[in-house]
Amino acid sequence: MQVRRTSGTAEINPLLRAGPDDALTVDIERLDRATVVAVAGEIDLVTAAGLDETLQAELQAQPAVLVLDLTGVDFFTSVGLTAVALAHRGAEERGVALRVVADSRRVLRPLQITGMDRTLALYTSRAAALGDA
Amino acid sequence: MVTVPVRPDPQPVGDPPDAQAWGREPAVDGPLLEHRFPGEAARLAAVRRDLGTWAAATGLDEETVEDLLLACYEAMVNAAEHAYTDGERPVDLTAMCTAGGCVLVTVRDEGRWRPIPADPGHRGRGLAMITNLSDHAEIDRGAGGTTVSLWWRLR
Numbered sequence: 360m361q362v363r364r365t366s367g368t369a370e371i372n373p374l375l376r377a378g379p380d381d382a383l384t385v386d387i388e389r390l391d392r393a394t395v396v397a398v399a400g401e402i403d404l405v406t407a408a409g410l411d412e413t414l415q416a417e418l419q420a421q422p423a424v425l426v427l428d429l430t431g432v433d434f435f436t437s438v439g440l441t442a443v444a445l446a447h448r449g450a451e452e453r454g455v456a457l458r459v460v461a462d463s464r465r466v467l468r469p470l471q472i473t474g475m476d477r478t479l480a481l482y483t484s485r486a487a488a489l490g491d492a
Numbered sequence: 493m494v495t496v497p498v499r500p501d502p503q504p505v506g507d508p509p510d511a512q513a514w515g516r517e518p519a520v521d522g523p524l525l526e527h528r529f530p531g532e533a534a535r536l537a538a539v540r541r542d543l544g545t546w547a548a549a550t551g552l553d554e555e556t557v558e559d560l561l562l563a564c565y566e567a568m569v570n571a572a573e574h575a576y577t578d579g580e581r582p583v584d585l586t587a588m589c590t591a592g593g594c595v596l597v598t599v600r601d602e603g604r605w606r607p608i609p610a611d612p613g614h615r616g617r618g619l620a621m622i623t624n625l626s627d628h629a630e631i632d633r634g635a636g637g638t639t640v641s642l643w644w645r646l647r
Contacts, residue, residue, distance in 0.1 A: 401537070404569050405537065436562065436566060437569070437617040437618040441614045444613060464555065468559075468625075469621060472620050
């Protein structure tokens, strides 16, 4: 897994670079009031732990809005859903608005099957998710 | 609000099998895929890619192949977690076209059904994916291990 930060000063956790291949890419962008975590590739049993760590780390900084952009994800397993569910819980505890961007069947079907589409704030584009942020 | 069609009649686990459709007899000369691999997280992606190549050649449409790969991956995750709980044990995946006009994938492990995880939602999500992404699912938790059988109709 690769993590690229386009702004921000946090050190990259070495665990996040430990994947056997680059099946998952995470881009983190910090804006004034929002942090955008854009994920691309496969969120599976190997890569989900890195996503979980990234999301929990970004929640620690307590941005007003955390946008999780999943439009680049092409394989979304229950392990990835769990990482999102844990981020949702962590966001509520810290008063962070978690907004999830998804526009493909590959991402939306797992969210629907597990009922998470009813509890998450879902947007079809990053611009819409950033809206007032 | 975004909506995506979900299969209209997902078959819950434990439904009596339709003997015509949900049989296990292989089709004559049908393509067969067999994999035995250690129940380790890092091994699953390669098996999934092989399964994807195999499934695309069966005549299933592209979206059904996506569903199959996700459901079978969830079954492999379950199996790998059983295998891990019990030490190093193999996982067996078999994919075939059946005489009844279906694709049948079975994932078998020799481990014990794992204890309740720290996040109980996790297992529920995996099972929901397995049952909702397949046309029919059966989960056999025996003393010698767990077998997940998943069917898709060839239309």
